[in-house]
Amino acid sequence: MNISPTKTPDRITPAIVKGCTQLVPSGIPIFVERAQEHDALINKCVFNVKNYLLSNPGEMVLGWEIAIWENVLLDCIGHAVVRVDGKLKCITPSKYGDTKLLFLPDPSLTFDFSEKMSRMPTTQVAISTRPEVKRLIEIESLERSIKVKYPVSTQEIIIGGQDAYELQRLAKEKQWTILMVILATSDHTTKCLCGSGKKFRKCHRSAMESMLVER
Ligand SMILES: [Zn+2]
Incomplete structure (x- = not known):
């Protein structure tokens, strides 16, 4: 049996809002559509966005992809999306084939492209x-x-x-x-x-x- 209790939430519940506040004090989670780019790779969000912005308008926004294990915890993975005309979109394919993700923008996150040990952070928040x-x-x-x-x-x-x-x-x-x-x-x-x-x-x-x- 493959146990995978965490999933993209269907809706933003008070427990999710509260958990997100622990991660980003004034943060507000929002659903972001996944619009897949043909050469984008799973788990390579910052590089996907960087490549995408070479030939497309917009800017990179860093934050957290929020998955939930109901009544247990929030699984939070550092994630990069694109902002175009004030709207966020994700161009990185989902491991699970999801068409949207719950995204919590976090202005405190950075990514150093010149450092090969750089990686997006991962954390969990107890519910x-x-x-x-x-x-x-x-x-x-x-x-x-x-x-x-x-x-x-x-x-x-x-x-x-x-x-x-x-x-x-x-x-x-x-x-x-x-x-x-x-x-x-x-x-x-x-x-x-x-x-x-x-x-x-x-x-x-x-x-x-x-x-x-x-x-
Ligand atoms: Zn069963």
């Missing part, structure tokens, strides 16, 4: 106060603190030694923590994440519980 959620966010942050030591590449990044060991340990802990978060934040109305359309308690709940027991 839930549960300790499992806090730990999950800590794990992601620990993983990032290791990965930033290595250059960004389209190829597989080679990580060895203690860092590789630590990443493996964190990946394991993350799996369990995600399961614990799913179990802790589901109620009788929650739909199963597997996409079956069934209630979680009638679908994958017992399978997940036994995975945690077998750990």
Whole structure:
């Protein structure tokens, strides 16, 4: 089963607005259409925008792409879009085939094209106060603190030694923590994440519980 609880929100809820305020104090999230450019690459937003602006009008706007794990957290990925005639548009293809994204402009973000270690930041904001959620966010942050030591590449990044060991340990802990978060934040109305359309308690709940027991 492929667990992917985070998705582009359908609408902007009070929880999303509140979470965004933690990231950008006066920030207002807005939906931005994805208008795909033929030579734009997934995950290469700043370079896509830079190339696009060589032959098109507009300016680059940096901010965060906001995805939500309902009742758990906001997943925030640094993202670049284009502003033309006061309107924002995204020219970077979505990994998930989404036609729009929720974008939170952040004037404090910068990107240094002359530095090959430059990368867009990633962060998460808790919506839930549960300790499992806090730990999950800590794990992601620990993983990032290791990965930033290595250059960004389209190829597989080679990580060895203690860092590789630590990443493996964190990946394991993350799996369990995600399961614990799913179990802790589901109620009788929650739909199963597997996409079956069934209630979680009638679908994958017992399978997940036994995975945690077998750990
Ligand atoms: Zn299921």
